[in-house]
Amino acid sequence: MTEASRSEHADDTRTALSSATIRRAFLDHVFHTQGKPPEHASQNDLYQALAHTVRDRLVQRWISTSEAYLDQPSRTVAYLSAEFLIGPHLGNNLINLGIYSEVEAAMQALGLDLEQILAQEIEPGLGNGGLGRLAACFMDSLATLEIPALGYGIRYEYGIFQQAIIDGMQVEKTDSWLRNGNPWEIQRSEWAVQVRLGGHTEHYTDDRGRYRVRWVPAKTVVGVPFDSPILGYRVNTVNTLRLWRAEATEAFDFPTFNRGDYLGAVSKKVTSENLTKVLYPNDETEQGKELRLEQQYFFVACSLQDMLRLLAADGMPVSRFHEKFAVQLNDTHPAVAIAELMRLLVDEHDLPWDEAWDVTRQAFAYTNHTLLPEALEQWPLPLFGRVLPRHLEIVLEINTRFLEAVRIRFYGDDSRLARLSLISEHGERHVRMAHLACVGSHAINGVAALHSRLMREDVLRDFHDMWPEKFTSITNGVTPRRWLALSNPRLSRLVTDAIGEGWVTDLERLRALEPFADDAGFREQWQAARRDNKVALAELVRDCTGVAIDPSSMFDVMVKRIHEYKRQHLAVLHIIALYHRIKSAPNLDLAPRTFLFGGKAAPGYEYAKLMIRFITSVADVVNRDPQLRDRLKVVFLPNFNVSCGQRIYPAADLSEQISLAGKEASGTGNMKFAMNGALNIGTMDGANIELCDAVGADNFFAFGLTAPAVYALRAAGYDPAAYYHRNPELRAVLGLIQQGFFSHGDPAVFRGLFDEHLRHDPYLLLADFGAYVECQQRVCEAYMQPQHWQRMSVLSCARSGHFSSDRAIREYCERIWRVKPVPVHLLHRASGTPRHADSGIRAGKGH
Numbered sequence: 001m002t003e004a005s006r007s008e009h010a011d012d013t014r015t016a017l018s019s020a021t022i023r024r025a026f027l028d029h030v031f032h033t034q035g036k037p038p039e040h041a042s043q044n045d046l047y048q049a050l051a052h053t054v055r056d057r058l059v060q061r062w063i064s065t066s067e068a069y070l071d072q073p074s075r076t077v078a079y080l081s082a083e084f085l086i087g088p089h090l091g092n093n094l095i096n097l098g099i100y101s102e103v104e105a106a107m108q109a110l111g112l113d114l115e116q117i118l119a120q121e122i123e124p125g126l127g128n129g130g131l132g133r134l135a136a137c138f139m140d141s142l143a144t145l146e147i148p149a150l151g152y153g154i155r156y157e158y159g160i161f162q163q164a165i166i167d168g169m170q171v172e173k174t175d176s177w178l179r180n181g182n183p184w185e186i187q188r189s190e191w192a193v194q195v196r197l198g199g200h201t202e203h204y205t206d207d208r209g210r211y212r213v214r215w216v217p218a219k220t221v222v223g224v225p226f227d228s229p230i231l232g233y234r235v236n237t238v239n240t241l242r243l244w245r246a247e248a249t250e251a252f253d254f255p256t257f258n259r260g261d262y263l264g265a266v267s268k269k270v271t272s273e274n275l276t277k278v279l280y281p282n283d284e285t286e287q288g289k290e291l292r293l294e295q296q297y298f299f300v301a302c303s304l305q306d307m308l309r310l311l312a313a314d315g316m317p318v319s320r321f322h323e324k325f326a327v328q329l330n331d332t333h334p335a336v337a338i339a340e341l342m343r344l345l346v347d348e349h350d351l352p353w354d355e356a357w358d359v360t361r362q363a364f365a366y367t368n369h370t371l372l373p374e375a376l377e378q379w380p381l382p383l384f385g386r387v388l389p390r391h392l393e394i395v396l397e398i399n400t401r402f403l404e405a406v407r408i409r410f411y412g413d414d415s416r417l418a419r420l421s422l423i424s425e426h427g428e429r430h431v432r433m434a435h436l437a438c439v440g441s442h443a444i445n446g447v448a449a450l451h452s453r454l455m456r457e458d459v460l461r462d463f464h465d466m467w468p469e470k471f472t473s474i475t476n477g478v479t480p481r482r483w484l485a486l487s488n489p490r491l492s493r494l495v496t497d498a499i500g501e502g503w504v505t506d507l508e509r510l511r512a513l514e515p516f517a518d519d520a521g522f523r524e525q526w527q528a529a530r531r532d533n534k535v536a537l538a539e540l541v542r543d544c545t546g547v548a549i550d551p552s553s554m555f556d557v558m559v560k561r562i563h564e565y566k567r568q569h570l571a572v573l574h575i576i577a578l579y580h581r582i583k584s585a586p587n588l589d590l591a592p593r594t595f596l597f598g599g600k601a602a603p604g605y606e607y608a609k610l611m612i613r614f615i616t617s618v619a620d621v622v623n624r625d626p627q628l629r630d631r632l633k634v635v636f637l638p639n640f641n642v643s644c645g646q647r648i649y650p651a652a653d654l655s656e657q658i659s660l661a662g663k664e665a666s667g668t669g670n671m672k673f674a675m676n677g678a679l680n681i682g683t684m685d686g687a688n689i690e691l692c693d694a695v696g697a698d699n700f701f702a703f704g705l706t707a708p709a710v711y712a713l714r715a716a717g718y719d720p721a722a723y724y725h726r727n728p729e730l731r732a733v734l735g736l737i738q739q740g741f742f743s744h745g746d747p748a749v750f751r752g753l754f755d756e757h758l759r760h761d762p763y764l765l766l767a768d769f770g771a772y773v774e775c776q777q778r779v780c781e782a783y784m785q786p787q788h789w790q791r792m793s794v795l796s797c798a799r800s801g802h803f804s805s806d807r808a809i810r811e812y813c814e815r816i817w818r819v820k821p822v823p824v825h826l827l828h829r830a831s832g833t834p835r836h837a838d839s840g841i842r843a844g845k846g847h
């Protein structure tokens with residue numbers, strides 16, 4: 001770059017944040033980037049132009065950040081996650097840059113509606129649910145706290161499927177989120193890497209007489225990084241989310257091509273690129289598919305090579321990898337990284353095994369996200385060896401050495417060997433990824449207090465016996481930028497007017513709202529803000545489903561993945577109980593309620609799909625019954641995702657968190673609802689326990705069996721039929737379903753849903769039904785006292801500060817990562833002071 005061309009970019013006023021400059025830059029992008037005269041610009045053109053305008057304002061900060069990280073080499077978090085459910089970028093960047101109102105004004109001056117432009121963004125749905133969303137909240141908090149961090153993941157061409165509801169049933173459509181291009185990413189072809197797969201290994205002795213292993217792969221694919229900026233709130237830190245796309249090593253297989261087989265030559269390219277084609281849509285289940293293991297290895301291998309490049313840029317040898325990187329494994333999906341780093345250090349960088357193992361263990365930490373047996377990753381040994389022959393050898397070597405240590409540590413207790421082994425020997429042999437993660441990490445954490453306890457006492461008990469010091473618990477959190485400041489401007493304004501704006505980065509300050517709970521004037525404003533949110537949601541519901549809902553009714557909301565353990569069907573049983581009560585006593589005094597459901601079912605999870613059909617079928621009957629006079633409405637909102645979450649959480653009165661105790665690791669929906677002033681009804685599960693404790697039992701509707709009670713009930717022999725015979729309302733409800741009342745008289749439709757339940761009720765619906773309905777009665781009574789309800793709502797928000805992802809990230813920094821903030825100063829290139837002798841061009845370096 002010449003000095004002349006450089007000085008053009010040095011003009012900081014080009015990217016100034018004033019409304020007038022933004023307006024001019026926006027029009028420039030409509031014309032020059034989108035290639036349209038403004039009067040012919042489509043809604044998408046307007047979105048793209050605004051996204052580019054905002055991106056331009058991130059770039060200087062982004063570059064300043066990577067320069068700061070080069071100048072002050074420091075420990076960096078590498079957050080490895082197969083999923084980042086990032087949500088739309090534009091609105092969040094406006095909030096974090098602090099230019100929301102400037103941009104709104106700029107658009108207004110052009111006769112445009114910012115809201116409408118924001119709604120054009122197709123969100124990157126690169127995750128299934130809570131786990132992927134957590135990774136996204138963590139990226140926001142890391143940047144806001146000025147922590148050097150890289151998010152590493154997969155650039156799926158198709159994210160989580162789009163859900164349509166047709167005839168009451170889920171229909172999946174592909175999510176081609178890149179169809180209009182992605183203005184947020186920058187392709188970094190110069191940092192592409194090669195990844196090998198399959199083949200075999202060769203063992204030999206090198207010329208210095210050392211035993212060596214050579215991996216002869218069956219194929220090689222190229223990983224190309226695509227970087228997106230992750231800006232912190234009102235700081236200059238812009239971290240990088242680096243997602244990898246698989247490409248063929250060469251576009252053509254020339255030998256095949258030369259034989260005249262053009263399509264055959266192209267098909268190899270297609271096969272390579274299939275690797276990052278699609279996100280597996282299963283939440284909390286593992287299917288053992290070969291392509292999935294290839295995806296996991298692919299992104300992990302790309303990311304570790306990238307880290308080695310950055311390490312070299314700092315002039316550090318590979319033996320100091322752990323000093324530079326704190327690598328966090330978001331569940332076991334990236335756990336093969338442990339074997340890959342060992343391979344890189346031992347096979348490619350000649351480190352002795354023991355030294356490499358020390359480096360590896362000091363670098364890695366593992367977050368466990370689930371105790372559900374069907375979600376624990378295990379790969380059949382033959383499959384693992386076929387895809388990763390060298391890694392299988394490494395895993396077996398790790399295991400041999402580990403079991404040797406176990407034998408010595410637990411002398412005479414050989415039963416532990418089978419339980420701890422990285423290889424399960426039940427039937428076909430499998431590699432247990434959680435065991436690999438535990439052995440290869442220096443820290444293991446659960447995501448809520450109860451979950452961490454159950455993890456220690458149950459699933460990972462033997463590891464806890466071995467290394468109690470490795471275990472810790474860090475309760476999840478959510479970012480208040482997206483989930484309050486951006487999604488709920490009305491409530492945010494009210495909060496800021498009352499207590500100042502410090503809450504956005506220090507959420508515990510919400511506690512200063514407590515006295516306002518007793519201020520009738522404030523409560524009235526609170527109620528008005530929340531009511532406006534409900535009116536806005538009612539419009540969305542009408543547009544998406546055609547159903548009119550009444551904003552003065554209680555909005556009772558259950559949005560999350562559809563899963564038996566989350567028990568959406570328990571919520572429906574309650575709706576049917578209310579329906580039955582009203583039909584039996586039409587003058588019953590009940591608070592009018594609108595039940596809103598949303599969530600996707602894994603496409604192969606037939607039971608969950610039947611649960612959706614059950615919700616929509618009950619909705620059909622209830623919504624059409626004139627005798628109900630609109631006292632009950634039931635809606636299934638299709639395609640629940642981050643964008644629609646941003647409109648739902650702020651508009652809920654009641655939030656359903658009713659998983660069977662011991663099954664939900666943490667839950668984060670519960671936190672978003674509480675922050676936005678909704679009250680939670682929930683079981684003592686996951687983070688509900690801590691949330692109930694924080695907001696106070698008076699402001700949380702707790703019910704049902706606790707985890708120990710579930711355990712005791714099972715141990716004593718759970719008999720669901722006993723609950724059925726004892727509870728006439730439950731009998732009436734199940735009776736209606738069995739008769740086919742909700743399926744046009746056809747009892748067969750929902751037979752698969754409940755017919756087993758009197759004998760086999762794995763999620764204890766019948767055991768919790770009575771307590772749930774009774775608790776809902778308390779909800780109803782509380783809602784009929786609006787002053788009381790609004791007071792609880794204010795307190796729920798005021799006491800939710802602990803559940804900020806900033807708090808969670810601080811705990812990771814202190815207890816696991818040992819990283820410190822690196823503040824970033826904006827490089828003002830216009831000032832003309834050269835900061836480096838080599839005046840800026842440092843090819844191939846930087847984050």
Ligand SMILES: *Cc1c(COP(=O)(O)O)cnc(C)c1O
Pocket residue numbers: 128129130133559560561640641642645666667668669670672
């Ligand atoms: C928060 C969130 C989740 C997680 O919800 P839970 O209630 O904790 O299961 C899932 N999907 C989306 C889009 C979310 O925003």
